[in-house]
Amino acid sequence: MLTAALVLTVLVAALHLWFLVLEMVLWTRPQGLKTFRMSPEKAETTRVLAANQGLYNGFLAAGLLWSALLLHDWRVVAFFLGCVVVAGAYGAATVSRRILWIQALPAALALACIALAG
Template sequence: MNAIANAVVVLVAALHVYFLVLEMFLWTKPLGLKTFRNSIEKATDSAVLAANQGLYNGFLAAGLVWGLSQSAPGFAFQIKMFFLLCVIVAGIYGAATVSRRILAVQAAPAALALILLFLA
């Protein structure tokens, strides 16, 4: 069960690395425009803010990788729990303020990982 929980944590970390790339490097490119349903004008005007948001997503991914790399099980659990809760809160806030889609894409995988982490 621990391996499954960690696999889902890896998935959540990978999603946040993907979000970092989208927001920091592809925001004004075709994939970024399509993903976030932006016009080039809107994307250009908000590129600096998106890059900042992407950096925060990178920190979330880094925290989850840190938790996965810890050899002390209790400490690893605490780190993963903290960063998964951060992802869930960010996802809920994003769903409430930007798009409900964020709940499914960001918060739900983190909630599943957190549940599996507790069951392991």
């Protein structure tokens, strides 16, 4: 189960690195506009907020990779995965239900694997 947890954790980290790129680099470009279903005008007025959000996603990715690959401490991994689940649930409730499936579900599955291994 810990191998599955590790694979899922790295997947969650990779997703958050992709979110960083989308929010910090691609927000006002066609890929960002399409992904977030925004007009160029709205993207331009929200780009600083998006970049801040992207930076936080990068910190989540860093925490996940650090705790899983370098620290090898599943309690710390579980903490960061829990943060992702909470953020995903909040995003699903306030922005789009898609966030629940794209962000929260993989993290919840990784948490479940850790719990089953425990």
